[in-house]
Amino acid sequence: MVPPDAGSRILFFSGGTALAPVAAELSRHTRNAVHVITTFDSGGSSAELRRAFGMPAVGDIRARIMALADRSLEGNPETVALLGHRLPKDAAPEALRAELASFASGTHPLAAAIPEPMHEVITQHLSAFRALMPADMDLAGASIGNLVLTSGYLSLDRQLEPVVRVFSGMVQARGVVLPVADACAHLCVKLENGEVIVGQHRFTGKAAGPVTSPILDMWLTASLDDPTPVTVPVHPRLPAIIHGADLICYPVGSFFSSVMANLLPDGVSRAIREAACPKVFIPNLGTDPELFGLSVQDQVAYLLRLGGGGGGRSLDWLLVDEDESRYPGGIPSVWLSRLGVRVRRARLVAEPPYLDAGLLCRELLGVWK
Missing domain, CATH: 1.20.120 (Four Helix Bundle (Hemerythrin (Met), subunit A))
Incomplete structure (x- = not known):
């Protein structure tokens, strides 16, 4: 058995609380997991701190560190x-x-x-x-x-x-937590119906009502009052850390505001494509308000588009539960195969409808080839 101090360097792009049980369980097996956390949230108690001090959001960072304590x-x-x-x-x-x-x-x-x-x-x-x-x-x-x-x-x-x-x-903390960027930026999305929404708290379905049209695009802005796109550099240390990962994971969580938001800073996608390790996406079970009208195939297409361009690959695997009926729209196996993306099916649910942290960690710590 590999001691935790010599465990796998699994790198997650995430935020929020959905991954907290998995992070805590994984920390029993490896101290080398890296949790790259979005700093663009604009809701909760972080919103008042951002208003008062013009700073990045720290709430998700604090929550992940607490999960690893x-x-x-x-x-x-x-x-x-x-x-x-x-x-x-x-x-x-x-x-x-x-x-x-x-x-x-x-x-x-x-x-x-x-x-x-x-x-x-x-x-x-x-x-x-x-x-x-x-x-x-x-x-x-x-x-x-x-x-x-x-x-x-x-x-x-x-x-x-x-x-x-x-x-x-x-x-x-039994793992590494790293902000994806050190910049006071906000998320902005465009819906299929043409509506533009500035601010993460306005489209997650928590502080405000959920979106009623599919999200088509997302970018960063400098202000909650202006949807003009801005370029935000990745944290300087992050590209090298991405290159050194044993496995890169796009995990469960709010798809746009917690997971994909981490791919927006300049340099992240390029570093992912350059990394030699496998890259795996774990789709959500059940309902994510941000995914209104979007299937697993739509999510993969968005991930490939946001992480695309240039050489290399941004996705190699989908890790899904053995019961594919748990996923709205099912798993598009034939389409994924044409793209060169493989599907790994495993028992991930012990007590429906939630993913089991122990079962998921067992798969993440397994062999990917």
Whole structure:
């Protein structure tokens, strides 16, 4: 059995929470998995931080680090509990500021439970955040972990990757989390009916109603008020990390805002095509509001288009459950074969309708050739 420290370098392009159980399970087998996370979300508590400080989204990064945290180490369960805590959504502004002050002073029970030196590190970050936050900032539902990440980002000359590395070390994350880009950009989509929607939170079907026409295209913009496309460079370290992967995975999750969004920065697709390792796509089971009107074949076509151009390949495999009726529209095996994309069928569902993290990890850690 391969020890986790020498485990496979599986690289995921993802965001959100759909992959969290798989990430946690996989961390038992390898510490070398890389989670490339989108930084373009515009909803949730990250939205207020982006409004206040003009920064990339950090919520998905914080969530993935928490999924990878080593809870077996002394003091880590307490640290994870604090960093995962959210301020109330329905409290008055004065009460929210008072609760944040208790965290910053270290007197809140969740803060008081954390041993030194981590207690001082976290309280200093929260004190710094309180000094920097605008007077009109809305703290309702704010994640304490997001506030710590933001404090670090602002104190390190607005550089995201070093802060992510330090934050990962705080909980001894069993894997590598890397932002796909360090830029304050937003997602923009065009629907089949011609409608253009700016902002991830406006088309995911969570904060606003779901799309009622298929998404045809997606790009990055500089502002929530202007759909003009902008070019965003990939994080400088990422191409080399992609080249060194043993397996590249486009996993389950919100197809456009969590997975495909990672292919938008300039340089990502080229690095994927240049990588010698297999590339696998795991389609969602059930309903993803972003995939209104789109079949698995449509998803593959979109992935190939966004990752296409130049030499090399952006997709080699589809990994699907043995029961193909779980996929709307089925699996287009003949069409995929003509494209040179192979289908790997396996038992991925133990208790319908959800993918089983253990079964999926077993397949990802298997041989791909």
